[in-house]
Amino acid sequence: MAKDFYGELQLGILGGGQLGRMLIQEAINYNVNVHILDPDKNAPCRKLCNRFECGSLSDFETVYNFGKGLDMITIEIEKVNVDALEKLENEGVVVYPQSRIIRLIQDKGLQKQFFKQNDIPTAAFQLISTKENLYETAIPLPYIQKLRKDGYDGKGVKKINSTTEIEQAFESPSLVEELVDFEKEIAVIVARNDKGDVSTFPLVEMEFNPEANLVEFLISPSTLPFEVQTRADEIAKKIAEDLQIVGLLAVEMFLTKEGEILVNELAPRPHNSGHHTIEGNITSQFAQHLRAIFNLPLGATTARTNAVMINLLGEPRYEGLAKYEGVEDVLAVEGVFVHLYGKKYTKPFRKMGHICIVNDDRELAIKNARWVQEILKVKA
Amino acid sequence: MAKDFYGELQLGILGGGQLGRMLIQEAINYNVNVHILDPDKNAPCRKLCNRFECGSLSDFETVYNFGKGLDMITIEIEKVNVDALEKLENEGVVVYPQSRIIRLIQDKGLQKQFFKQNDIPTAAFQLISTKENLYETAIPLPYIQKLRKDGYDGKGVKKINSTTEIEQAFESPSLVEELVDFEKEIAVIVARNDKGDVSTFPLVEMEFNPEANLVEFLISPSTLPFEVQTRADEIAKKIAEDLQIVGLLAVEMFLTKEGEILVNELAPRPHNSGHHTIEGNITSQFAQHLRAIFNLPLGATTARTNAVMINLLGEPRYEGLAKYEGVEDVLAVEGVFVHLYGKKYTKPFRKMGHICIVNDDRELAIKNARWVQEILKVKA
Numbered sequence: 001m002a003k004d005f006y007g008e009l010q011l012g013i014l015g016g017g018q019l020g021r022m023l024i025q026e027a028i029n030y031n032v033n034v035h036i037l038d039p040d041k042n043a044p045c046r047k048l049c050n051r052f053e054c055g056s057l058s059d060f061e062t063v064y065n066f067g068k069g070l071d072m073i074t075i076e077i078e079k080v081n082v083d084a085l086e087k088l089e090n091e092g093v094v095v096y097p098q099s100r101i102i103r104l105i106q107d108k109g110l111q112k113q114f115f116k117q118n119d120i121p122t123a124a125f126q127l128i129s130t131k132e133n134l135y136e137t138a139i140p141l142p143y144i145q146k147l148r149k150d151g152y153d154g155k156g157v158k159k160i161n162s163t164t165e166i167e168q169a170f171e172s173p174s175l176v177e178e179l180v181d182f183e184k185e186i187a188v189i190v191a192r193n194d195k196g197d198v199s200t201f202p203l204v205e206m207e208f209n210p211e212a213n214l215v216e217f218l219i220s221p222s223t224l225p226f227e228v229q230t231r232a233d234e235i236a237k238k239i240a241e242d243l244q245i246v247g248l249l250a251v252e253m254f255l256t257k258e259g260e261i262l263v264n265e266l267a268p269r270p271h272n273s274g275h276h277t278i279e280g281n282i283t284s285q286f287a288q289h290l291r292a293i294f295n296l297p298l299g300a301t302t303a304r305t306n307a308v309m310i311n312l313l314g315e316p317r318y319e320g321l322a323k324y325e326g327v328e329d330v331l332a333v334e335g336v337f338v339h340l341y342g343k344k345y346t347k348p349f350r351k352m353g354h355i356c357i358v359n360d361d362r363e364l365a366i367k368n369a370r371w372v373q374e375i376l377k378v379k380a
Numbered sequence: 381m382a383k384d385f386y387g388e389l390q391l392g393i394l395g396g397g398q399l400g401r402m403l404i405q406e407a408i409n410y411n412v413n414v415h416i417l418d419p420d421k422n423a424p425c426r427k428l429c430n431r432f433e434c435g436s437l438s439d440f441e442t443v444y445n446f447g448k449g450l451d452m453i454t455i456e457i458e459k460v461n462v463d464a465l466e467k468l469e470n471e472g473v474v475v476y477p478q479s480r481i482i483r484l485i486q487d488k489g490l491q492k493q494f495f496k497q498n499d500i501p502t503a504a505f506q507l508i509s510t511k512e513n514l515y516e517t518a519i520p521l522p523y524i525q526k527l528r529k530d531g532y533d534g535k536g537v538k539k540i541n542s543t544t545e546i547e548q549a550f551e552s553p554s555l556v557e558e559l560v561d562f563e564k565e566i567a568v569i570v571a572r573n574d575k576g577d578v579s580t581f582p583l584v585e586m587e588f589n590p591e592a593n594l595v596e597f598l599i600s601p602s603t604l605p606f607e608v609q610t611r612a613d614e615i616a617k618k619i620a621e622d623l624q625i626v627g628l629l630a631v632e633m634f635l636t637k638e639g640e641i642l643v644n645e646l647a648p649r650p651h652n653s654g655h656h657t658i659e660g661n662i663t664s665q666f667a668q669h670l671r672a673i674f675n676l677p678l679g680a681t682t683a684r685t686n687a688v689m690i691n692l693l694g695e696p697r698y699e700g701l702a703k704y705e706g707v708e709d710v711l712a713v714e715g716v717f718v719h720l721y722g723k724k725y726t727k728p729f730r731k732m733g734h735i736c737i738v739n740d741d742r743e744l745a746i747k748n749a750r751w752v753q754e755i756l757k758v759k760a
Contacts, residue, residue, distance in 0.1 A: 006704060006720055025405050028428065030707075031720045047430045048408065282715060282738075297712035304684065324386060327410075332677035335662060340386055340411045358662075 003071055005294035006031040012066060012073040013037075014057055016045035018341040018351065019076035019270045022278070024048050026286040037066045044342040060084045067093055074247060074293055075269055078106050079150060096246040096293040097268040104243075105266050108175050109148040115263055118242045120235060122263045123254070124178040131169040134160070137176050144177045145169050180262055182254035186222065187273035188236035189250050189285055191292040198237050199288070199298040201281065203229045204273055209313065212349035215272045217373070218309040219366065220280050224255070231261055239266065248289040250274065272311065272351075279337050279356045280307025306362040308369035312353035312378060314346035320380035322346040330372045335359050345380075352378045383451055385674035386411040392450040393417070394437055396425035398721035398731065399456035399650045402658070404428050406666040417446045424722040440464045447473055454627060454673055455649055458486050459530060476626040476673040477648040484623075485646050488555050489528040495643055498622045500615065502643045503634070504558040511549040514540065517556050524557045525549050560642055562634035566602065567653035568616035569630050569665055571672040578617050579668070579678040581661065583609045584653055589693065592729035595652045597753070598689040599746065600660050604635070611641055619646065628669040630654065652691065652731075659717050659736045660687025686742040688749035692733035692758060694726035700760035702726040710752045715739050725760075732758045 003009045009032060013020045016038030024034055024045060034049040041054045055062040057077065063084035067073050072094040073085065085099040104110045115122040126137050127148070134145070141163070147156035147170050159179070160169055185208060189201040203224065207217035222229060236251040243249070250271030252264045274285035283291070283299025291298050314322075322345060330336050340353040355372050359365035383389045389412060393400045396418030404414055404425060414429040421434045435442040437457065443464035447453050452474040453465065465479040484490050495502040506517050507528070514525070521543070527536035527550050539559070540549055565588060569581040583604065587597040602609060616631040623629070630651030632644045654665035663671070663679025671678050694702075702725060710716050720733040735752050739745035 004704065004707075006707060007702070021408065025408055028401065028405055028722070029717075029719045031722045033427075047413075048428055050427045291711065296708055299711070300714040302714075322387065324384065327384075327386065328676055331671065331679070334680040334682075337409075339409045342408070342411045 005290075005296070009033065009072065010035060010050075010070045012070040013045075013049075013076055014063065014066075014073065014080045015076035016040070016043035016049075016052065017076060018044055018339075018343075018353075020045045021048065021341060022275075022339070023074075023076065023270060023286045023289065026284065026290060029287075030290065032290070035066070035070060037063065042344050057081065064088060067095075072096065072293065074289070075102065078102055078268065082106065094293075097249075098244075098246065101243055101245050101268050105268055107148050108146050108151070108265070109173070111266060112175060112177075114242075118238070120239060120242075120263050121261060123180050126176045127173070128176055129173050131166060131171050134166045134169055134176065135163070139176045139178055142179050144179055146175045146177060148173045148175055180254045181257055182262075183257045184224070184255040185252065185264070186224070186228075186232060186255050186261075187250060187252045187271070188232050189248060189271060189274045189277075189288075190236040190240045191248050191288045191298050192240045192245050193292045193298060194246050194295040197298050198240050199301055200233050200236050201274060201277060201285065201288075201301045202303050203232050204276070206273060209311075209349070211316075212313065214311060214313060214349060214351070215309075216311055216313070217369065218273060218276060219362075220276050220307045220309075221303045223362075228255060228259065228261070235261060235263060239263070246295075247292050248274075248285060272354075275339070275354050276307035276309035276356050277301075278339075279358050280304060305358045305360050306365040308357045308365050310355050310357070310369055310373050311351055312340075312355060312376060314348055314350040314352055314378050314380075316348045318378070318380040319347045320345060322352060323379050325377040325379060326375040329375050330355065333357075333368055333372070335365070336368065336372060346378045350378075385670075385676070389413065389452065390415060390430075390450045392447055392453040393425075393456055394443065394446075394453065394460045395456035396420070396423035396429075396432065397456060398424055398719075398723075398733075400425045401428065401721060402655075402719070403454075403456065403650060403666045403669065406664060406670060409667075410670065412670070415446070415450060417443065422724050437461065444468060447475075452476065452673065454669070455482065458482055458648065462486065474673075477629075478624075478626065481623055481625050481648050485648055487528050488526050488531070488645070489553070491646060492555060492557075494622075498618070500619060500622075500643050501641060503560050506556045507553070508556055509553050511546060511551050511554075514546045514549055514556065515543070519556045519558050522559050524559055526555045526557060528553045528555055560634045561637055562642075563637045564604070564635045565632065565644070566604070566608075566612060566635050566641075567630055567632045567651070568612050569628060569651060569654045569657075569668075570616040570620040571628050571668045571678050572620045572625050573672045573678060574626050574675040577678050578620050579681055580613050580616050581654060581657060581665065581668075581681045582683050583612050584656070586653060589691075589729070591696075592693065594691060594693060594729060594731070595689075596691055596693070597749065598653060598656060599742075600656050600687045600689075601683045603742075608635060608639065608641070615641060615643060619643070626675075627672050628654075628665060652734075655719070655734050656687035656689035656736050657681075658719075659738050660684060685738045685740050686745040688737045688745050690735050690737070690749055690753050691731055692720075692735060692756060694728055694730040694732055694758050694760075696728045698758070698760040699727045700725060702732060703759050705757040705759060706755040709755050710735065713737075713748055713752070715745070716748065716752060726758045 016036040063081040067088040142161040209216040250267040357369040396416040443461040589596040630647040737749040
């Protein structure tokens with residue numbers, strides 16, 4: 001890049017939510033000029049950037065016009081207009097992750113085919129065009145149906161238990177996937193810069209909210225066997241290299257009861273499974289993403305201590321102007337870091353913030369986190 | 381306060397420099413709405429707040445109009461119009477630190493008298509109105525002359541070695557102070573909230589740039605004897621309680637060759653001697669200032685590891701658009717955190733950023749910091 005990453009460089013971010021917000025908190029340290037495009041005029045980043053533009057992320061013209069004249073574009077959400085990004089790339093704007101990778105990851109079908117072609121372990125699957133195809137799939141019941149496009153945070157995913165439930169299946173092109181009887185959901189975040197340096201964060205274990213299918217609880221570093229950690233790490237690095245991605249890539253995996261690792265999904269950006277790195281690791285995932293896209297040496301990812309991350313989700317049944325309960329109580333406990341996302345309105349299970357709980361005593365970190373989970377509530 | 385500190389509360393900060401900028405980085409975590417007043421249209425905070433107003437900090441009308449309608453005001457620089465703050469306080473705006481404390485600290489003469497009245501150890505001094513008074517002072521030569529008002533970062537301070545130098549002394553009301561033959565300059569940052577909770581950060585040792593009289597190098601935690609640390613800690617707490625301050629107070633002290641501690645100066649705000657707390661301590665000074673002014677439980681100040689802070693000063697002889705040398709090199713070293721302040725123009729010794737170097741091995745932290753100091757330069 002002709003310009004230094006600090007100073008005059010103009011960086012566009014597609015999406016102005018919490019990931020953009022935490023990326024800005026880090027970008028401030030390097031004088032990066034940040035431009036944000038988001039459809040929500042109340043987006044969390046709106047008051048924290050050089051330029052905030054309210055507009056659609058999926059509209060070609062909007063994305064193209066936003067990106068013209070910028071030096072570099074990155075994303076905090078995959079659901080963006082890739083054709084516009086491709087055109088901008090061709091015109092010399094640096095787009096990281098590359099538009100071809102966003103296109104691949106937007107489509108869960110292409111993602112699975114990529115895994116298959118590159119010998120990346122993943123659950124057996126089949127692509128279907130309409131729900132009629134479900135009657136003839138070779139995948140045994142019960143199975144999971146996932147929309148190929150536009151699903152996120154558990155939306156666009158259905159468990160089909162029996163033939164009678166096919167009636168209620170999604171109509172659109174989708175992916176049928178073998179139901180994995182997993183022991184744990186794990187994730188590795190990997191970063192790659194344009195020089196080809198690759199670096200992973202230590203593996204984390206996640207617990208999901210069964211109702212909302214969102215990460216609710218995450219522990220770092222993992223205490224899983226060394227072989228599991230090494231294997232997951234190798235898989236994440238291989239994917240980053242196979243893709244030749246520039247930027248951050250979150251690799252979500254299942255650890256099966258038999259100790260096998262299966263890759264579930266990719267996210268080519270900072271990810272919920274890396275929020276604990278802000279306080280828990282030497283380099284945070286946000287700092288690492290900036291290092292990767294600016295082709296800088298990648299930072300050390302070593303864990304500084306035990307860190308537990310819990311998502312602060314909007315309470316069920318509450319919708320409206322957000323009100324927070326228990327913030328003062330949790331701030332009284334050592335090693336509790338509150339991150340609110342600046343969202344004006346809450347609704348059931350909306351991600352309103354996260355809390356990171358650090359402690360050199362792992363059991364105490366977990367205990368404090370469970371307590372915070374009881375105390376801290378977002379209502380309306 | 382009627383409003384929660386997160387969400388609807390409107391916080392004004394007088395000054396939009398690096399201290400305001402780092403305060404904003406932390407305030408983002410709590411959804412605090414930040415309003416900034418600064419005379420420089422290119423101030424580091426200009427693009428990072430809900431409202432940026434360009435105007436004089438010393439003009440009554442400007443400060444009063446800026447503050448009207450806000451819920452709370454704090455400062456990142458002492459040189460502000462205190463009459464306006466006092467009027468705002470009387471009209472119900474919460475001002476922390478309180479206007480009476482800013483007024484006291486603005487005047488180094490009043491500060492010294494406060495020390496004397498409260499049995500706080502400090503170098504012998506005398507107040508004078510004009511430089512003519514220097515001929516009859518009881519303080520032995522050589523001594524230090526300090527302007528009572530408007531001095532900062534080493535400006536407004538003169539060493540007078542002999543009677544012949546009195547000619548070149550400051551004309552304005554000032555303070556003559558015994559020259560302290562000190563071993564080390566040390567500092568303790570103390571926080572106090574409105575409930576009366578008081579908490580100190582571990583003592584730090586500082587090295588000054590002799591040419592610019594600015595902190596250049598700082599090590600935390602200190603390895604000074606326990607008695608020195610305890611004594612300094614007690615002094616800082618006593619001052620915070622004597623003042624009944626709400627907010628952060630940096631207490632700069634001399635450790636004399638005889639092991640005596642003498643208080644040099646106070647700063648009622650986040651301070652250069654606390655920048656290492658961002659990466660080095662559980663709670664950063666910026667988080668602690670917010671906790672104090674919002675009357676929250678004060679955070680744990682324990683050091684997480686060894687941290688060395690070095691100021692990144694504009695190189696002598698360079699003036700103009702800032703250019704940074706060596707940023708990529710220093711980012712390759714583990715535990716090096718770069719904080720640039722978003723200043724467009726550099727000039728000799730201008731504070732352009734700081735670097736924090738952490739390491740569990742203290743000697744290695746110091747070694748890395750010395751190397752960073754060699755490598756990283758701001759030129760034009």
